[in-house]
Amino acid sequence: MSLEACRERFKTFLDQHDLRVTGQRMAIFDAAFAEKTHFTAEELLDKSRAIDASVSRATVYRTLPILIESGLLREVDIGKSLKFYLPSPPEESTQQAQVICVDCDKIFEVAAPFMEWYGTTVSSRLGLSPVSQRLQVSATCNEFRSTGKCKNRR
Structure with a gap:
């Protein structure tokens, strides 16, 4: 699904739930979908503020659940009181697993097509x-363990 189709899906979702399509919400959408990690x-x-300086923290925190519920954004909880997000376009039907580096908190998305079969079977x-x-698989960084440096560290 194209970016424009995702944008239209978001606007339709807002309309169906009696929520206004605002410049701030669209700036948040644009900022989220510009991200590749x-x-x-x-x-x-x-x-979002780089796109629209009027975007408030409260609006970001209120918009995130809307984007998740619409199926356009995925929330990843790595168990450290910090949640991460990633655009999840509707055509992405392959199940994803996350491998999380415990040294640098980098999240790697890995296709896991077996998950659907396993979940249904069990x-x-x-x-x-x-x-x-x-x-989710938690792993340590071999590079960090051997050199004390990690190219993925935030």
Whole structure:
């Protein structure tokens, strides 16, 4: 799905939920979809303000759940009281697993097509239907362990 199609999907979602399409929300959308790697809410705030200086922290924190609910943004919780986000265009049907470097907090997305099969198989054996699933692997950085430096460190 193209960026413009995602933008239209977001506007439609806002309209269907009786939410206004505002310049601030669209700046947040544009900033999020300009990113190619995971980002935090505070990083999104900075990027959004570069597009529209009037974007407030509160609006970013209120818009993130809307983008997630619309299916356009994915939230990744690495268990450190800090959530990361990544655009998740609707055509991205392959399940993703995350490998998280515990040394630098870098999140690597890895295609995991087996997850859908596994979740469905295990759930159906229990008489259940899967609603969501995730796979996260925590790993250490070999480069950091050997040299004390990591090119991925934030």
